[in-house]
Amino acid sequence: MADASNAGNDHKLQIWQVNKDRLTWMHQKIADTPRILNQTAGKSSCSIFKVPQSFIDVNGRCYQPHIVSVGPFHRGDPRLKMIEEHKWRFLGGLLKRTAAKGLNLENYLEAVQPLESQARDCYSTAIDLSADEFVELLVLDGCFVIELFRKFAGVVAFDADDPLLSLSWIYSFFLRDLIRLENQIPLFILQRLFDLTLISESSPNLVNLILKFFNNALQRSDEFVNSRRNVTGKHLLDLLRSTFIPTGYDEGNETNRSNTNVIQCISKLRRAGIRLETSENDSFLAVEFNRGTIRMPTITIDDFMSSFLLNCVAYEQCHRWCSKHVTTYATLLDCLINTAKDVEYLCDRNIVENYFGTDAEVAKFINNLGKDVSFDIDMCYLSGLFDEVNDYYRNHWHVHWASFKYTYFNTPWSFISALAAFILLVLTVAQTFYTVLGYVRPPA
Template sequence: MASNSEEHVVTMNWQVNKDRIELMQRKISEPPRLLSKSAGRSGCCIFRAPQSFVDVNGRSYQPRIVSIGPYHRGKPHLEMIQEHKWRFLGTLLQRTEKIGLTLEDYFQTVQTLEMEARECYSEAINLESDEFVEILVLDGCFIIELFRKIGRVVPFEEDDPFISMSWIFPFLLRDFIRLENQIPFFILQRLFELTKMSGEQASLSRIALFFFNHALQRPEEILDKYENLAGKHLLDFLRSSFMTFIPPVTENPPKSPSHVIHSISKLRRAGIKLRPGQEDSFLAIKFRRGVIWMPAITVDDFMAAFLLNCVAYEQCHGECSKHMTTYATLLDYLVNTYKDVEYLSDCNIVENYFGTDSELATLINKLGKDVMFDIDECYLAQVFDEVNQYYNNNWHVTWAGFKYTYFNSPWSFISAMAAFVLLVLSIVQTIYTILAYY
């Protein structure tokens, strides 16, 4: 009787395990609910920021006043600008009605690109076709109409609150480059071409760069070089405009593995100096004869948001180059304390409008936190290798230490000169004594 009972228990346990196996098989066959089929493909380019980045940098990847795309649509704190999107769409329709375009034409144009647009998002967009296309039309027309107004292609209305409330504009600049706040660039391009009036000569790239140049303040001749620049979205587009002047990655990588470089304070003690470079992109860094040449960069709220979102984008996009990540990591290596930021400012490499030197040092250290890149394959691999070779040269370190000890201040220089004069006088006196003797 006992043996039958034990056999029954074993049978029941086996039945429970079988059910669990069947449940596990179903879960294996089910696609992930939060990821679209395009996640991991080269066409996927609009991501949610990784939680590890959010833990470090907070809401840097999320919009503050305007929602672009489906990720943050409908959030209460973004509703204020939503009304102005419809107003901008209305003024655009009034203007294009003269060339026979209707709202239906806008809708149909974007509808043909719907599936391609869905594949750009790393998460499945659980919206009906019409609702998703409406978001792309509304947000896309708002962006290009704002670009046209800021670029003086079309005039603002006299009572437009975007003019009277100037605080809005800096928030729009930053929200348009948030990683989670994007729509595909080809949607913007198609809507721009559809609504382009006769006599309108400026390209979408040109008016987009003019819009962002209110924050970046780059010379006009630089913007002229990007007449046909494109990107996967506005963040990638603006990021690409800094990579045109980057020297190509060396075909002959360093023979020895590259290693991280030391902080500014240690490099200075080894005789390595930092000087402002003359290139148009802050990414174009060089090393020659003991000097790291770094083009100047102005760090303010916009640039801070731009760098943070570029790094997050490069970390999420597997096939994207890691130029911004490499640059951010270099800054993180160089800067340990506010004194390092102070030195960069004194060298006219960093113009700090972000906050105190200590606050900027904290931002720089956050830029390089929890990021991954291959130091031997990055575009600065040769710079890292050359700096380390120079740093590890005993002669350079000895000579730099001598100069630091005896020529770092006027008083140390005077003391060294006095000691040298006494030494010379002693030698002369000894020579005359010997000569007199003989």
């Protein structure tokens, strides 16, 4: 019997043999470097990311270019071929203009080549381009973006029949495409090319040109734009985002950590006596709470701002080294807004200007904006405001008095009904009093 058992075991050992080809494949996979999310993605130098699929599932193509590609992620997309051809035209015009400085195309490539490795480290995904191809891409896209800024600022004249100027619909697509997270090149590349191709020292600096280009959509004051001319950023999206972070609204640190919770929606806050009013500030992030009133600057929700907010949130979620200001603000809006009625109230208070669609569409956009985001609420820049609002909301005296006012004095009809009921009550009490008085002191 023992011999039979050993024979069976030997038979099993003979059946199971390691597949040498499979073993080699496994060792190769172990040795391979991740490419979709490469090793540099966790470093502070990495700032241009492929957006997570979970965000794309909710918000669709809001993170991908619709008309022009910038950088390697969407290079060669046949849908973007029309503007790709004009990039070369813009580069040719720039070369003609800088020939007076003795510059040629080789000088452009030589200026960017030392930054090639540093630029690669800015991308979360491995770039399947040789060093020469990648440098060519950076020069072509970088010069196109800079020329676009110069032309729209009037520093360089547009050709009278330039289709990129005469077709008015193109400009709005440029605005949105140039702030998409997947459609960026490092700002230091733009700065190198800008400095190289600068003709006049009296021309606006690069940041000023960038802010003026986007200000056609944001409509911020010239004083504000000029005050931000020295702001910095990793790329165009980060630069524009940085201009909205107001002074004095810094995020917390470990020493002042508190047990913070999100706040209630507008309808519940109003029942507790908390009001919402508009405030004057160039940044919609500058939200304040004082004596039962949340004061919020006006924010215009349109196609550009919706794209900007979505891409800022995606950037803050992917880049652990940047602040989470826009994510925090998105969470605030998501807390306040549950229904179209909430959006209607914010519009009535001039806190939201709706050029996006119906109130229901804005409510859906806001709810999707705050979906699946993560941040440390105890450390966010609005943690103090959340705490103060919640403390006020939990104050029973405020809640009962506000609920009484909301129920009986919120509309003219409810006020009239309450007044009629009060008068009826007074008359009833008076009638009862005189009836009782007639029994106690009957007339002589």
